[in-house]
Amino acid sequence: MPEITHTTTSTSDVWHNISTHTSTSQGSQDNLIRADKTASPNRSQEKSPDNITISTQNCGGMRGEYHRRYGPKTSVLRKLLANRRTDFLVLTETRAEDTKKQNIRLKWGLQASISSLCPEAKAGVIVYATDEHKLIEDSVKYGSAPGHLCMAVYEKNKKKLIVIGYYGPSENNDKLSVKLLQELRDNIKTLQHVYNTNRILIAGDFNAVWRERDANSYHSRKPQTTRLFQEIIEEFQLTDLGLLQGARHTWYRRGQEQQSSRIDYILTNLQVDGAGAMKPQVNTIFTIFDHVYLQATFGAEMTKRKSPMKDYILGSEEYIISAEENIKQIIRQYGITKPEYQEEAVQRNGDGTTASFESQFTFNHDSDGINSLMVLNTIISRLEYLHNNILKTSKMQAAQKLQNTSKTIFRLKTQLKRAREQS
16 A cells, blocks of 8 residues: 555544634634645645646535635635645535636636536535646536536546546435436446546545445445445546545534544546555645545556457457568568578478478577577567557547547537527
């Protein structure tokens, strides 16, 4: 397990903060953000193009602040974002209107990119992103219930990434929560297939635990949701970054009950440990919200794995012809024609039969160290490269067809929407 740098407050401190930090005046906000500055990522790690910083915060409703363009919650979010390079920010339970989402600028270069908004209570998701992550507009998808799910594919340095903002139903409705998680799973599969990427990043308030011990009651109120949540984590090989940090709880009920649970998550299948990856840094920061501000910085490169060669590529005419040409080229490059075959125009064996091409050469060069094993390894490497190149081209062509279809559908939807608005 990788070494993790994290900041948090103890449970006793949290209850103390809840009871004492009730003022929302501008003068008291400097004391609301309780973060250890020594845990901040160094600048070299922050600027690395292969690292990602993502944060999520349940706002508990900001409809009025999005309308007025300012407020105490907005000020706290700006302070949280001030000293960190942030690639993505997921705000949940915003209760904001779609027409007002651009009213608040939390940080220079960080803009409201995709959203699923509903002015009703207990709904609303906004995903903020930097300009360097280019949104593929026709990849945007939503859940059937407004205000709970939005997702899209972003591209940076020719690498695509599926980014998801999620807000699970807050009521104890197991059936509704399962339905929304199933939509999440289905949409991930669709985007993976259409845009030819397996890279996933999810953040938000799930209003459910995927382990019963993540609630201080050690009981899941949505057992079916918990089971499906576990299946999704296993199916897409997601890492729970909060778990690496120590599974600190992210929600605390105000009052005397002292209920708490870990329902805010950052999940990814990107590389978070191993060779070439930075030390993951996860922060849980308690402020005026009843949910912590959850932030993670980690290496974003996926571990390279060798996939098995595909039979339909190995049996294709393109591969067979190219493979034969490559093998002959390597044999001619490293082989030395045997003396008995050097003079005849048509090389024959001693019994008069035509000799096979490869049998006419020897590959043991005493002078420069070339031998048969080295030539064999060269042939294997060349054939593997050839297979992967044909496979990549085939996938790109198939993905391009799907993307063109998706873009056409997106344009038609836009035209229909405009036509309805004009009529």
